[in-house]
Amino acid sequence: MRGDLEWGTIPGLVRTAAERYGPREAVVDGRVRVTYAELGARVERAAAACLATGLRTGDRAAIWAPNTLEWIVAALGAVTAGAVLVPLNTRFKGAEAASVLQRSRARLLFVTGTFLGTSYVASLRRSGADLPDLETVVVLGDTAPEEWTTWKEFLAGGDTVPPARVHERAAALDPHAPSDIVYTSGTTGRPKGAVISHAQSLRCYAIWSALAGLREGDRYLVVNPFFHTFGYKAGVLACLMRGAVIVPQSVFTAEAALAHISAERITVLPGPPTLHQSLLDHPARAVHDLSSLRLVVTGAAVVPLRLVERLRTELGVGTVLTAYGLSEASGIVTMCRRDDPDETVATTSGRPIPGTELRLSATGEILVRGHHVMRGYFEDEEATAAAVDADGWLHTGDVGELDEAGNLRITDRLKDMYIVGGFNAYPAEIEQLLGLHPDLADVAVVGVPDPRLGEVGKAFAVRRPGARLTADDLIAWARRAMANYKVPREVVFVPALPRNASGKVLKGELRARREE
Secondary structure, three states: OOHHHHHOOHHHHHHHHHHHOOOOEEEEEOOEEEEHHHHHHHHHHHHHHHHHOOOOOOOEEEEEOOOOHHHHHHHHHHHHOOOEEEEOOOOOOHHHHHHHHHHHOOOEEEEEOEEOOEEHHHHHHHOOOOOOOOOEEEEEOOOOOOOOEEHHHHHHHOOOOOHHHHHHHHHOOOOOOEEEEEEEOOOOOOOEEEEEEHHHHHHHHHHHHHHHOOOOOOEEEEOOOOOOHHHHHHHHHHHHHHOOEEEEOOOOOHHHHHHHHHHHOOOEOOOOHHHHHHHHHOOOHHHOOOOOOOEEEEEOOOOOHHHHHHHHHOOOOOEEEEEEOOHHHOOOOEEOOOOOOHHHHHHOOOEEOOOEEEEEOOOOEEEEEEOOOOOEEOOOHHHHHHHEOOOOOEEEEEEEEEOOOOOEEEEEEOOOOEEEOOEEEOHHHHHHHHOOOOOEEEEEEEEEEEOOOEEEEEEEEEEOOOOOOOHHHHHHHHHHHOOHHHOOOEEEEOOOOOEOOOOOEOHHHHHHOOOO
């Protein structure tokens, strides 16, 4: 089944799901339960409200909020109204969010009120950023600053827009037009937005759903953040395709996940290896009935063979799969198959998905070509040309090898990027932020192994003359300046950073010294 041919656009998928699975449960968010028919109606109401603000086809609509029913409705409503969705990382500080809003020239923003003890509204206002393109800010809560609007007020504003106008806007969308822009900081530290179309999203995640074996009536605990391709597309969109139940979890704690699995009879639980490890090792695991679990999809880090075996034997999970992808390739390149042996699942990221070409360059870099490769970086021709060559090959920056069966094993990264509990951390970006500290003369960051998160950052820093900055001081300052997963967990002060003749920091030498 070609998802792009069946549904055409994401609004087409939403409408078809509402018709096909109407009375079935669609979303369970705390005490709120909505059917597919109700979800379709809520999305159309949100789309009408977007049209009432004057939103045009192709305008960017950003969303900065945790996994909730409101996120799903707001995001799908904006896309139904013709907007290009720009998801913002909930770990961002105000300045980081403002940077993406500026670069995407977003006209509309949905933002949560308070999350994890932080007022996102206050954080954004404190950033002091100039956002001339941002015309409408909707707070997904009951209160909002005077110049912004609440979710309830926003929805009410669309009640004068006739349903026919919403349907007309959605029907006019080109399947090959952008559906979303996923921003990744990359190796330069400058945010770059990978532009993905409706057709790409639908084709890729119909394939993902088929390879994973997602079924109608599956109950899917979505812990992966919606702002991430894995949470939004392998989560929300995949469930809409198959008629599965979306159970969003806004913050991961093992206790909450165990309770959700037991109470909601969860059958599907994707997530990074650290998530599954924490469930297996939790002292209260035996108290919860986890027998409903049947499908786990993981990746984003090394997967211990022992973890795969424990999921199968201790929890009775019938299907455990690993996959590899990146934002520039719609989030998916390779995936294991359901009949693969445990060793293949643990030691590789599987084989290319249908319609994908994969080859290794002379240096071992993974090159990818196919229907899922991004249209380019948003308004950044130079970066696009550097990432996708004239023959359409995406240069991933990852190094790998292929076994005899064609399974891909990631062996290294040309990029400095490392993965913290499933989140991509880019040293260039972190170094730029740390470099703003007035007591630092120079700094470099590398990833080091961590038993809980897989990898964490370690900073090698050079103090300015006379400065008395301590490691604890710098870490505390960093927690106020950047998302928590970016904050280095360790700081080592050095007299100078090792550099080559051209002045480039010798990261390999720092990695060799990372046990210091």
